[in-house]
Amino acid sequence: MRPRGRVDGPLVYxxxxxxxxxxxxxxxxxxxxxxxxxxREVIFSRAPVLFLMVEEAFLLYVxxxxxxxxxxxxxxxxxxxxxxxxxxxxCSCRWKRSILGWLKRFRSIHTLTILPFSVFPAFSTIAKGWxxxxxxxxxxxxxxxxxxxxxxxxxxxxRLVLTAIGTQNRRKGFDLFTDxxxxxxxxxxxxxxxxxxxxxxxxxxxxxxxREAGGVCVNRSVTDAELLGAYAASDAVWCFYPPFGDHASGxxxxxxxxxxxxxxxxxxxxxxxxxxxxxPHVAATPDGIAEQLAGPLPPRDEARGRIAASRFxxxxxxxLRTALGLAxxxxxxxxxxx
Numbered sequence: 001m002r003p004r005g006r007v008d009g010p011l012v013y014x015x016x017x018x019x020x021x022x023x024x025x026x027x028x029x030x031x032x033x034x035x036x037x038x039x040r041e042v043i044f045s046r047a048p049v050l051f052l053m054v055e056e057a058f059l060l061y062v063x064x065x066x067x068x069x070x071x072x073x074x075x076x077x078x079x080x081x082x083x084x085x086x087x088x089x090x091c092s093c094r095w096k097r098s099i100l101g102w103l104k105r106f107r108s109i110h111t112l113t114i115l116p117f118s119v120f121p122a123f124s125t126i127a128k129g130w131x132x133x134x135x136x137x138x139x140x141x142x143x144x145x146x147x148x149x150x151x152x153x154x155x156x157x158x159r160l161v162l163t164a165i166g167t168q169n170r171r172k173g174f175d176l177f178t179d180x181x182x183x184x185x186x187x188x189x190x191x192x193x194x195x196x197x198x199x200x201x202x203x204x205x206x207x208x209x210x211r212e213a214g215g216v217c218v219n220r221s222v223t224d225a226e227l228l229g230a231y232a233a234s235d236a237v238w239c240f241y242p243p244f245g246d247h248a249s250g251x252x253x254x255x256x257x258x259x260x261x262x263x264x265x266x267x268x269x270x271x272x273x274x275x276x277x278x279x280p281h282v283a284a285t286p287d288g289i290a291e292q293l294a295g296p297l298p299p300r301d302e303a304r305g306r307i308a309a310s311r312f313x314x315x316x317x318x319x320l321r322t323a324l325g326l327a328x329x330x331x332x333x334x335x336x337x338x
Contacts, residue, residue, distance in 0.1 A: 009033030010324050013042045013064075014052040020080075020135060020250045021052055027134045031317060032326060043067065048324040051077035054111065055085075062099060065109045076110040076323040079127060081247040083269060086122040100126035110323035114248050119272045129323065131316035135253030137309040143228060147258055148302060150232035159192045160297065162263065164238040165230050165254075168207075169200040171245035173265075176286060177238055178210035184290040188214060191293065196230040197222055227254075236261045236282065236297055239270050240289070246270075252279075259305030261298040263289070277308065 012034050014021050028034035034050065042049050043064055051061045054077040065075040079085065084093050085100065103109050104127075113123045114133040123130065168174040174195070181193040194216040199207050207217050222230070231237070237255040239262040246269050255262045261280040264270040266288075274281040280298035284291075321328060 008047065009035060010048045010050055010326070011035065011037035011042055011045055012050050012052055013037060013039065013057070015056050023138060023250070024052055024078075024134045027138045032320070032324070046073060048074040048076065048326065050320075050324060051075070053078060053080050055079065055081055058096060062103065065103065065106070069106045069108045072108065074108045074110070074323070074325045076112060076320075078131075079111060079113045079123075082113040082115065082123050082126060083120065083247055086120065086126050097126055104128055112319065112323060115269065115273065116276060118276050119269060129319050131319050132312040133248040133250065133253050134316075135250035136256055137253075137312035137316060139254070139257050139309065144258070144302075144306065146225075147228050147232045150229055154233060157192065159190060160235040161194060161233055162191050162236045162238060162293075163194045163196055163230050163234040165227060165234075165251050166197040167200070168195055168197055169203060171241060173238070173240045173242055173245065174199065174203055175206050176240060176242075176289070178206040178215065180289045181215050182209055182213045186294060187290050192216065194218070194230070194233075196227070231255065231258055231260060234260055235300065236263055238263050240265045240284070241268065241270065243268075248273075256280075257305050257309040259301035259303070261300065263293070277312075279308070280304075 010028070010032050012025060012028055014025065014036055017025060025036060028050070037045070049064070049068065051057065054061045061077050065077070068075045084090070085096055100111055103111060110129065111127045113127045113130040115123065116130050116132070117124045164172065164174060164177050166172065177193065177195070181187055193210070195207070195210070196218045198221050199217065199219045207219065211217055231254060237251060237260055239249050239252040239255070241249065242265070249270055252262050252264070252270050252273070256279045259280065261282060262270065262274065263282050263284065264274060266283045266285050271281070271283045273279065274283070280301065282292050282297065284293070
């Protein structure tokens with residue numbers, strides 16, 4: 001059952017719980033006793049407030065943040081897709097960029113990105129700080145043990161497994177994923193490509209040709225347990241997203257936590273994050289996927305993933321506590337040193 005949060009915990013405002021937001025809420029509940037709240041509660045509560053996704057309610061975030069600042073109350077907000085807001089020349093992004101820069105002057109308002117500033121230094125113009133995407137450090141010990149158990153029971157085949165995980169669409173590069181497999185005999189001889197997650201109807205044609213070439217599609221919504229099984233079965237994970245899907249990736253985050261190499265687009269946000277944080281990866285251009293995957297993959301390394309996730313968690317929790325004005329954990333609650 002999902003924790004309900006503490007009565008005195010921080011409040012979280014979110015327009016829904018679809019996609020990654022449900023996962024984020026679970027982490028915030030576990031760490032701080034946070035709970036999702038109505039707009040009325042968010043406006044009038046003395047408790048610190050966190051907007052889970054500033055982009056979905058930008059003007060509301062600004063208005064509530066300013067009102068609460070006048071009352072001396074803390075408000076924080078997460079930017080899940082900071083790239084366009086920090087770099088795009090579109091008018092809608094320019095005026096939002098100006099407002100976010102102005103909000104940095106208020107001590108009680110803390111806008112945070114879910115990517116390090118080192119990935120894209122311009123993020124610092126729109127946010128006071130940053131955390132690591134929750135999905136880079138949210139797995140529990142039980143979930144890790146489940147993946148490792150499934151991995152130990154796996155019967156390796158003659159081919160390596162490259163898996164595209166989650167809802168499949170053009171933003172996830174599913175068209176390139178399937179085309180690469182269909183067009184390259186060398187890829188089909190070395191890899192089994194698997195798609196694990198619902199495929200949007202508009203790209204069904206790609207899925208049909210992919211199946212004919214021997215690709216495997218699990219075309220439905222999958223449970224959390226099944227997703228863990230997909231990671232356990234994978235030698236590499238597909239995170240090669242086109243420019244319009246270039247933002248923090250939960251799929252990449254989970255792969256990094258588990259020490260599984262990711263296939264990323266050269267020069268993308270995912271590629272920059274992999275370089276900055278030393279995450280195992282293969283970087284390729286759209287025309288060079290088969291060539292890059294012909295070489296050896298970085299080794300899967302569960303211990304490395306665990307150490308990285310622990311570091312990401314420590315830094316992110318400290319930043320969130322500061323932004324929300326929360327006291328640090330009691331000594332008895334701190335994890336023992338590794």
